[in-house]
Amino acid sequence: MRRKITNLLALAVLATLVERPMHPYEMASLMRERGKEHDMEIKWGSLYRVVENLTKHGFIAAVQSERQGGRPERTVYRITDAGRAELVDWTRELVAVPDRGPAPFTAGLSVLGVLSPDAVVEALGQRADGLAAEIAATEQALAGWAAEVPRVFLVEREYELAMRRAELAWVRSLRAEITEGTLPGLADWRTYHEEG
Numbered sequence: 450m451r452r453k454i455t456n457l458l459a460l461a462v463l464a465t466l467v468e469r470p471m472h473p474y475e476m477a478s479l480m481r482e483r484g485k486e487h488d489m490e491i492k493w494g495s496l497y498r499v500v501e502n503l504t505k506h507g508f509i510a511a512v513q514s515e516r517q518g519g520r521p522e523r524t525v526y527r528i529t530d531a532g533r534a535e536l537v538d539w540t541r542e543l544v545a546v547p548d549r550g551p552a553p554f555t556a557g558l559s560v561l562g563v564l565s566p567d568a569v570v571e572a573l574g575q576r577a578d579g580l581a582a583e584i585a586a587t588e589q590a591l592a593g594w595a596a597e598v599p600r601v602f603l604v605e606r607e608y609e610l611a612m613r614r615a616e617l618a619w620v621r622s623l624r625a626e627i628t629e630g631t632l633p634g635l636a637d638w639r640t641y642h643e644e645g
Contacts, residue, residue, distance in 0.1 A: 457489035458499045460543075463508060463528055463536040470512050470527035473500050488605050500526060508532035554616075565642040566627050566635060573624040580617040584610065 465476045473496055485491060503509045509526045517523075528536070554576075561569060587610045594603055626632040 456495070456499060458491050458493075458495060459503055459508075460536070460539055461485050461489065461491065462496075462499055462503060463532050463539075466509060466526060466528040467533070467536065470525050472515070472523040472525050473497055474523065476500075487609075503532065506531075508535050562638060562641075566639055570624055570627050573620050573627075577617060577620050577624065580613055580620065584613050584617065587613070 461480050462476055465471070465479055471479070477493060477496055480486075480491070486493075500509065504511065504526070507529055509532050510529050511524045512527045513525045514522050515525060564572065587606060591603060591606055591610065594606075600607075623632075627635065632638075
């Protein structure tokens, strides 16, 4: 039975090392260049500890150490067969199994009643504006990348775009229910905030 890895930085390291052996600084540079911190929660300060743990468990192995000029010695790592198998299994699981982890927006919605309806309308308007700007930026980036990058390497951005569009539609819908007065329980909510 495989060890369950929960640190997504480990996934990013394994996926990066599939390309070629490299040292941790090079891994981090390549992941940053590709915007991996937008795809998954990454704590860059733990990169060397993650590399150490992956090595300890046999998923990657040191292949050489190199020194350039007066810089400190850098160890180059490669992915092992066990690491490739773990990467494939883990990716399959992430794609196949729905995740119901809590999101900050969901947490805010769960206590929405502490704000007045007017404050919620304002906050949802701000969120809608932010989402619309993100959507436009992602659409523009995708259009630029589509000519140069195979689609399989852009599907996470397509998914992000679809989720943002769905969220924007939902936020606008809830905002409209409040502003048009069609949200069930709205009168009681207003009374609570007006009278305490």
